[in-house]
Amino acid sequence: MNMKHYHHFQTTIAASTSLALGFLLTEANPVQASIITYEFTVDITSGDLIRQSFTGSFSYDNESTPVGFGYGSEEFFLTEFEFYFDGLEYTLDDVAxxxxxxxxxxxxxxxxxxxxxxxxxxxxxxxxxxxxxxFEFGPSIFLASQSEFEYRNIGSGVGVFEGDVTYSLVSESTSVPDPTSTLGLLALGTLGTGSSLLRRRKQKTFHEGK
Structure with missing residues (x-):
């Protein structure tokens, strides 16, 4: 291989490496999911469970499209729900x-x-x-004077008791793969391939020149 062809080969390797890295940078930006997690405590104020407290937690994706019911607020569907109430554990499958x-x-x-x-x-x-x-949560979102939590015969509204709810923000995590480590490994692989090819070309040129 003469020097002209050798320099052309170097340029080709460099261009291919740049193109590969550019493609990786484009592809390594997935949609972000910001998971918001709250814990809550329900303090019962009436009924047979009065003065007892029950705890739970829930999560939602803050980067998802709001439900948008049009009440001057942002509503997000839950991704997780756990509530330990009156001896039972409730999950997202138990509520609507x-x-x-x-x-x-x-x-x-x-x-x-x-x-x-x-x-x-x-x-x-x-x-x-x-x-x-x-039980049910949330009547208070429309009127501050309404209860935040009700339990027992919520289907008929007869024999329903109340409780207060306290919410505490626990965490906000962004579930996105680390682009630095991923791209670093891929870039090294791409550059390594190019370097190996160049070394082989150099050795071939050296032996041919002898």
Missing amino acids: CQYTDLCIQGTTPPFWVGGIFPQWGKDSLALRTKDAFG
């Missing part, structure tokens, strides 16, 4: 969207209502158990 005018029966998942107008009430979960003899 609470408000009949906002939900499609059996299909709309529960959601978190945040950033509501101050005169309306408080940020709140909006869910109820699929079992009519259970």
Whole structure:
């Protein structure tokens, strides 16, 4: 190989490496998912469980498209839900969207209502158990004077008792692969391949010149 062809080969390797790295940078930007997690405590204020407290947690994806029910707030469907209440553990499979005018029966998942107008009430979960003899969160999102938590015969509204809910933000995590480490390894692999080819070309040129 003469020097002209050798320099052309070097240029080709460098261009290929740049192109590969540019492609990797483009492809290594997946949609971000910012998972918000809250813990909550329910303090029972009436009924047979009065003065008892129960705890739970829930999560939602803050980067997802808000549900957008149009009440001057942002509503996000839950991705996780756990609640330890009256000797039982409830998960996302046990609850559904609470408000009949906002939900499609059996299909709309529960959601978190945040950033509501101050005169309306408080940020709140909006869910109820699929079992009519259970509990529900969230009447207060429409009127501050309403209870935040109700339990027992929520299906009929007769024999329903109340509780107060306290929410605490626990964490906000962004689940995105580390682009630095991924790209670093791929870049090294690409550059290594190019270097190996150049070394082989140099050795061939040296032996041919002898």
